[in-house]
Amino acid sequence: MPQLYIKICGLSTAETVAAAVAAGADAIGFVFAPGSPRTVAPDLVATLLAGIPEHVETVGVFRDQPLAGVLETARRSGVSTVQLHGDEPLGDITAAQAAGFRTLRAFSAGAYARLDDAARALWDNERILLDAIEPGAGVAFDPADVLAAPPAGQWLLAGGLNPDNVAHLAMVLRPDGVDVSSGVESRRGVKDPELVKAFIAAARSVR
Numbered sequence: 001m002p003q004l005y006i007k008i009c010g011l012s013t014a015e016t017v018a019a020a021v022a023a024g025a026d027a028i029g030f031v032f033a034p035g036s037p038r039t040v041a042p043d044l045v046a047t048l049l050a051g052i053p054e055h056v057e058t059v060g061v062f063r064d065q066p067l068a069g070v071l072e073t074a075r076r077s078g079v080s081t082v083q084l085h086g087d088e089p090l091g092d093i094t095a096a097q098a099a100g101f102r103t104l105r106a107f108s109a110g111a112y113a114r115l116d117d118a119a120r121a122l123w124d125n126e127r128i129l130l131d132a133i134e135p136g137a138g139v140a141f142d143p144a145d146v147l148a149a150p151p152a153g154q155w156l157l158a159g160g161l162n163p164d165n166v167a168h169l170a171m172v173l174r175p176d177g178v179d180v181s182s183g184v185e186s187r188r189g190v191k192d193p194e195l196v197k198a199f200i201a202a203a204r205s206v207r
């Protein structure tokens with residue numbers, strides 16, 4: 001198995017961005033969806049991204065927001081990737097790609113498992129993120145849902161991951177990558193650089 005792709009999400013300070021990059025994160029995420037304790041302003045993200053190495057993917061997280069605003073925020077902040085974490089249609093993904101962004105489309109693992117073949121096939125060429133029912137809440141998905149219907153293409157796993165469970169779940173479920181927010185926080189919305197390091201080390205141990 002190639003090395004797991006690791007995304008650390010919900011960053012909001014220069015210190016935790018630097019810690020995630022130094023520890024070897026492949027991607028760092030910033031929440032632009034309103035109503036989260038991690039919601040950040042695009043102009044703040046633009047300053048946090050100054051000097052980030054080119055190889056680190058930078059992801060803006062949105063949830064059921066109008067496409068025009070998504071693209072405007074993504075451009076203003078300078079992220080390379082748009083993560084759509086609601087019920088957005090495939091057309092929003094292809095529009096973001098046409099605008100020059102990489103994309104991630106999140107589904108709850110249960111909702112994805114319940115898609116019929118035709119509905120699932122629509123997403124076969126897209127990068128998928130399977131998550132728990134409540135994003136960013138540290139709630140676990142049901143592994144049976146993930147095993148029932150793993151995506152055909154590249155996919156990331158999220159939902160209640162932490163330094164103690166990520167290696168085991170990745171070995172059993174075999175995603176291409178993992179994504180974490182709550183599991184590397186000392187309290188809701190506050191990242192802990194030591195937990196970020198421990199998560200990345202644990203995920204890197206998976207072969």
Ligand SMILES: O=C(O)c1ccccc1N[C@@H]1O[C@H](COP(=O)(O)O)[C@@H](O)[C@H]1O
Nearest residue numbers: 009036135136137138158159160181182
């Ligand atoms: O983190 C949030 O607050 C958030 C808000 C709206 C949509 C997505 C959000 N986060 C995503 O949730 C998972 C991480 O979940 P967990 O906290 O580790 O259980 C990840 O994909 C984030 O991008």
